[in-house]
Amino acid sequence: MPTAKAEQAARTRQRVLLAAAEVFDEAGYEKASVTQIVERAGLTLGALYFHFGSKQGLAEALMNAQPTTIEPRLTSTGLQRLVDITLVWADRMKRDPVLRAGVRLATEQGSHGMNDATSFEEWRALMCSHLDVARCSGELRDGLDTDRLARFVVGACTGMQVYSDLATKRDDLMERVCDMWDFLLPSIASEAVLRDIHVGPTRLPAQ
Amino acid sequence: MPTAKAEQAARTRQRVLLAAAEVFDEAGYEKASVTQIVERAGLTLGALYFHFGSKQGLAEALMNAQPTTIEPRLTSTGLQRLVDITLVWADRMKRDPVLRAGVRLATEQGSHGMNDATSFEEWRALMCSHLDVARCSGELRDGLDTDRLARFVVGACTGMQVYSDLATKRDDLMERVCDMWDFLLPSIASEAVLRDIHVGPTRLPAQ
Numbered sequence: 001m002p003t004a005k006a007e008q009a010a011r012t013r014q015r016v017l018l019a020a021a022e023v024f025d026e027a028g029y030e031k032a033s034v035t036q037i038v039e040r041a042g043l044t045l046g047a048l049y050f051h052f053g054s055k056q057g058l059a060e061a062l063m064n065a066q067p068t069t070i071e072p073r074l075t076s077t078g079l080q081r082l083v084d085i086t087l088v089w090a091d092r093m094k095r096d097p098v099l100r101a102g103v104r105l106a107t108e109q110g111s112h113g114m115n116d117a118t119s120f121e122e123w124r125a126l127m128c129s130h131l132d133v134a135r136c137s138g139e140l141r142d143g144l145d146t147d148r149l150a151r152f153v154v155g156a157c158t159g160m161q162v163y164s165d166l167a168t169k170r171d172d173l174m175e176r177v178c179d180m181w182d183f184l185l186p187s188i189a190s191e192a193v194l195r196d197i198h199v200g201p202t203r204l205p206a207q
Numbered sequence: 208m209p210t211a212k213a214e215q216a217a218r219t220r221q222r223v224l225l226a227a228a229e230v231f232d233e234a235g236y237e238k239a240s241v242t243q244i245v246e247r248a249g250l251t252l253g254a255l256y257f258h259f260g261s262k263q264g265l266a267e268a269l270m271n272a273q274p275t276t277i278e279p280r281l282t283s284t285g286l287q288r289l290v291d292i293t294l295v296w297a298d299r300m301k302r303d304p305v306l307r308a309g310v311r312l313a314t315e316q317g318s319h320g321m322n323d324a325t326s327f328e329e330w331r332a333l334m335c336s337h338l339d340v341a342r343c344s345g346e347l348r349d350g351l352d353t354d355r356l357a358r359f360v361v362g363a364c365t366g367m368q369v370y371s372d373l374a375t376k377r378d379d380l381m382e383r384v385c386d387m388w389d390f391l392l393p394s395i396a397s398e399a400v401l402r403d404i405h406v407g408p409t410r411l412p413a414q
Contacts, residue, residue, distance in 0.1 A: 156387075159368075160366065
């Protein structure tokens with residue numbers, strides 16, 4: 001059972017993370033300052049450094065927090081779970097600053113001298129695990145390389161988001177994600193399940 | 208017939224563009240300075256401002272020069288042309304600083320306050336035109352939306368490049384592009400041509 005002190009620490013950490021997400025999302029990594037972040041959080045610089053060590057540590061924590069903002073919302077399994085992850089991700093990119101900051105920091109990290117593929121590799125491993133369940137359930141075509149498919153989906157989502165953000169401020173991100181599955185599913189899903197996999201905003205869990 | 212003066216101007220413009228590409232590719236947009244660029248080109252600041260107006264004008268010219276570094280190398284048509292564009296692109300990302308800078312600037316532009324989808328939309332229109340030829344030649348499955356497929360391929364290539372750069376310094380970019388076609392072609396190509404579309408580094412034109 002967490003002590004009151006541990007709970008307090010977790011709350012403080014979460015406040016810094018949310019304030020940092022908002023500032024990074026608005027200003028980008030370079031222009032964001034730690035002073036701005038702690039002012040927004042109503043905390044001290046000490047709290048920031050205690051929990052994250054540095055501005056870069058904060059950016060890394062945000063990049064790596066992405067799956068935790070999606071996975072707890074889902075109950076489906078196998079191939080449908082993979083589809084659902086991307087749909088919930090597209091939806092939450094419109095409204096969740098922690099997710100948005102994590103994705104933006106991961107994509108633009110080259111521009112501020114960081115070079116960390118961890119958040120991409122974690123998405124890939126997570127998606128691959130759901131695809132392996134799909135394979136065991138006979139949902140995939142024979143010979144499909146689940147790790148390479150997971151790698152492709154992570155890359156495709158990354159780029160669709162960049163393009164959609166520039167072209168429509170992400171208004172068409174959900175449509176683009178649905179298109180991806182329309183193009184991929186006939187190649188990857190077994191005949192037996194192809195009609196049972198559902199794609200579209202109706203898959204989103206109730207808020 | 209271009210005059211000697213016009214030829215000289217075109218050469219100067221190209222020298223600035225190449226020097227800028229190298230500097231942006233090494234340092235990113237924010238850290239690159241116009242002084243550094245003209246020194247590398249062995250030219251004056253006046254030449255840079257005459258041809259490009261500003262550092263941002265230079266970045267825009269590089270972002271929009273991407274297709275011109277690929278298209279003249281190819282002779283195939285239809286769906287094979289679309290595949291070939293992506294293969295040559297993956298190959299040249301390893302060795303062409305003008306292409307690499309254009310892609311990097313387009314992808315990271317959010318971090319320096321730019322917001323210009325032009326280079327993405329130009330790739331999309333170009334790819335869509337080749338897909339429309341493919342459709343007229345009976346190479347595509349019925350009902351395929353060529354514009355949405357072009358939009359998807361542009362987005363997917365954008366993201367594969369970001370992920371591949373972070374994970375392997377683009378060593379596996381060619382493999383990732385080939386995977387994309389392995390996953391897409393069975394869904395999009397008509398039965399009649401599926402076996403005739405070739406994917407792999409053997410498609411690269413002789414240097």
